[in-house]
Amino acid sequence: DAGVIQSPRHEVTEMGQEVTLRCKPISGHDYLFWYRQTMMRGLELLIYFNNNVPIDDSGMPEDRFSAKMPNASFSTLKIQPSEPRDSAVYFCASSLSGSSGNTIYFGEGSWLTVV
Amino acid sequence: TQLLEQSPQFLSIQEGENLTVYCNSSSVFSSLQWYRQEPGEGPVLLVTVVTGGEVKKLKRLTFQFGDARKDSSLHITAAQPGDTGLYLCAGALTGNQFYFGTGTSLTVIP
Numbered sequence: 001d002a003g004v005i006q007s008p009r010h011e012v013t014e015m016g017q018e019v020t021l022r023c024k025p026i027s028g029h030d031y032l033f034w035y036r037q038t039m040m041r042g043l044e045l046l047i048y049f050n051n052n053v054p055i056d057d058s059g060m061p062e063d064r065f066s067a068k069m070p071n072a073s074f075s076t077l078k079i080q081p082s083e084p085r086d087s088a089v090y091f092c093a094s095s096l097s098g099s100s101g102n103t104i105y106f107g108e109g110s111w112l113t114v115v
Numbered sequence: 116t117q118l119l120e121q122s123p124q125f126l127s128i129q130e131g132e133n134l135t136v137y138c139n140s141s142s143v144f145s146s147l148q149w150y151r152q153e154p155g156e157g158p159v160l161l162v163t164v165v166t167g168g169e170v171k172k173l174k175r176l177t178f179q180f181g182d183a184r185k186d187s188s189l190h191i192t193a194a195q196p197g198d199t200g201l202y203l204c205a206g207a208l209t210g211n212q213f214y215f216g217t218g219t220s221l222t223v224i225p
Contacts, residue, residue, distance in 0.1 A: 031211050043215040102211050106157025
C-alpha cells in the first residue's frame with residue numbers, strides 16, 4: 001500500500017517567493033496533519049483536518065501560511081511570501097479515527113530552504 | 116513552551132549498553148506514543164500506551180506510562196547500532212491531536 005506521499009521532496013527558493021507543498025494521504029484516512037520540524041523547535045503541529053475540514057490551525061505561525069484540503073485525497077500547504085526562517089522540513093501525516101492506537105503515518109517530508 | 120520535554124537531548128553510547136529516555140509533562144494525556152525517526156525520513160510509530168502504569172515491551176525496548184499519565188520512559192537493553200535515531204514521544208490531550216516532544220537523538224557506536 002502506498003503511504004503518505006509528499007511533493008516536492010526538496011525545494012530551494014528565494015525569499016519572497018510563493019511555496020506550495022503538496023500531500024496525498026493514505027486512502028481512507030480521515031485525519032490529515034501538517035507538521036514542521038526544525039532543530040530549534042522540534043516537530044510542531046501546524047494544522048490538522050478531519051474529513052477535509054480544518055479543525056485546529058492554532059499552530060500556523062502567521063498569515064503567510066495557509067492550508068487547504070479540497071478533497072479527501074489531496075492537501076496543500078502554502079507559504080506566501082516565504083522567508084528564510086521558514087526553512088525547515090515540512091511533514092504531512094494521516095491517520096484513521098478509531099484505529100488501534102490512532103497511529104499517525106508520516107510522509108517522507110518536504111525539505112524547504114529559503115535563501 | 117513545549118508541552119512535552121524529553122531528556123536527555125543527545126545520547127551517545129557504546130553497543131551493548133543500556134539506556135533510558137524520559138518524556139515529561141505537567142499535562143495529563145489520554146494516550147502517549149513513541150516514534151523513531153531516521154535521517155531523511157518521517158517518524159515511525161513504535162508503541163502506544165493508554166493506561167496509567169502500563170508497561171509494553173517491544174523486543175529490547177520497554178515503554179512505561181506514568182501512573183498519572185503525565186510522563187513516560189523508554190528503556191533500551193543492549194543497544195545496537197540499528198537503534199540509532201531520533202526518538203520522539205507524542206501525547207494526545209484529546210482524540211487524534213498529538214503533540215510531540217523535543218526529541219532524543221541516540222547514537223549507538225559499534
